[in-house]
Amino acid sequence: DGGITQSPKYLFRKEGQNVTLSCEQNLNHDAMYWYRQDPGQGLRLIYYSQIVNDFQKGDIAEGYSVSREKKESFPLTVTSAQKNPTAFYLCASSISAGANVLTFGAGSRLTVL
C-alpha cells in the first residue's frame, strides 16, 4: 500500500544538538510538507516543497532546514537555533501543490532534554 513513512516515531535530543526527521513517500506525489503540532496550536506549516530541488518557507521556518533531493524524500532538520523544538512533527504529501488532499504520516515526537 502507498503511504508516508516517518521515522523515528520518538526522538530525544539534548539541547544544542541538531536532529533530522525522516519522511519518505511512495505515492508518487510531487508536493511534500512539514507541520509542527503543539497542544492548542493546531498545525503550523514549517516548510513545503512543490517539486524536487525546490522548497519554500512556511509560517515557522526559523530554526529548521529541509532538502528535497529525491521525489520520495523530504527530511527535516531541527537545528540548535530552534529555541523550543519539543513538539509533534507531521509530514504530508499531495499530488501537486495547492488546494489538494493531503496524505499524512504517523508523526514523529521530538523531546529535548
Next chain:
Amino acid sequence: AQSVTQPDIHITVSEGASLELRCNYSYGATPYLFWYVQSPGQGLQLLLKYFSGDTLVQGIKGFEAEFKRSQSSFNLRKPSVHWSDAAEYFCAVGAENSGNTPLVFGKGTRLSVIA
C-alpha cells in the same frame, strides 16, 4: 489571507447523541474545504472534502458536512456518535485558484465521548 476558525476547543457528547463541529472560513475566492480527524499520537486522516457541486458532502465513518457560502461555514455532523469517534478534528481551507498556496488549518476541536 485565508483563515479558518473552529470556535469550539473541546466538545463532550454522550455516545449515541448527535454531533456538530463548527468551522468558519475567511477567503475571497471559491473555497476548497476539508475535514480531517486525528487520533492521539497519530497522523491526520481525511474525513471528507468539498470542491464543488452538492453542498452536502458525505464522508467516511458516517460523517457529513454542509457548505454554506452565505455563512462562510463548513460544519461537520454525525447523527449518532460512537465511542471510537473520540479524537481531534481539523477543518482546512484552500482555494480553487490559489496557485501553490498550501492549505490553512484550524486549531482543531477535541471531541470526548461519554457513556
